[in-house]
Amino acid sequence: MPRSFLVKKYFSSKKPYYRESHLESQTAFVPESFPRAALPMQNNSSALTCYPTIPFFSSMDSLPVPLSPITPVSPALSPLGPLDLSSSPSGSSSSSSEEEEDGGRTKSYTSLSALSHHQTHCSPQQQTPSLPTVVSTRPAFHCKHCPKEYTSLGALKMHIRSHTLPCVCLTCGKAFSRPWLLRGHIRTHTGERPFSCQHCNRAFADRSNLRAHLQTHSEVKKYQCGSCSRTFSRMSLLHKHTASGCCPAS
DNA sequence: CTGGGGATGGGGCCC
């Protein structure tokens, strides 16, 4: 069903949206010799290039190295050694990535992302006091590029890709963390729109955008303003509405 | 200001 969001806190500026400024920094890790000319249109996959993060790692030296020799670590002993360069002592930090209090129940997914949002929101100095100081019984894998930490190496590796951005578009040089993100981006070059609306035949390059579009065909607008009872088809529209001053409260 | 499309990021799940 369309966008039944778990209503989470709305952080207006919490996450990096890769605009020009960021792009500029990104191009720093793109091999300068990427072929600009050839537009690999025929075969989408041909435009996919996942550079093995070499350029970026040139400044981050040790990252790929420690991943392999990691050995299972006892809960008390977090695998910080290899992965975490300078970070906090494993015990003390224990920002309890997944222990965001949820009625005492460990909630891994949304709370972690919420915690991540929180962490990216607060300065490292500030965040600790607000976090429950729970000593996690699970190992903590710290990202050395940001304050985030994960309970599995796989999750950390996945996260690290968002720093290394190994997938580079051969057409424009923009870099992405995952191949499928790059594929979606490549559609913006090729114009491919594999997702079409069954109601109006409008096509979209992204399934999420089709899903959002389907909302426009829906009679029911599910996002309602608490103050004026206006309803909106998207949560973002509701947020814009409230931000524009309808709801003086908050 | 609103509505909607486009683009993108990230976590989780499944294979």
Add this chain to the structure above:
DNA sequence: GGGGCCCCATCCCCA
């Protein structure tokens, strides 16, 4: 364990 995909989330831009 990794890749691919799904879904959620959010921002930007334009009409």
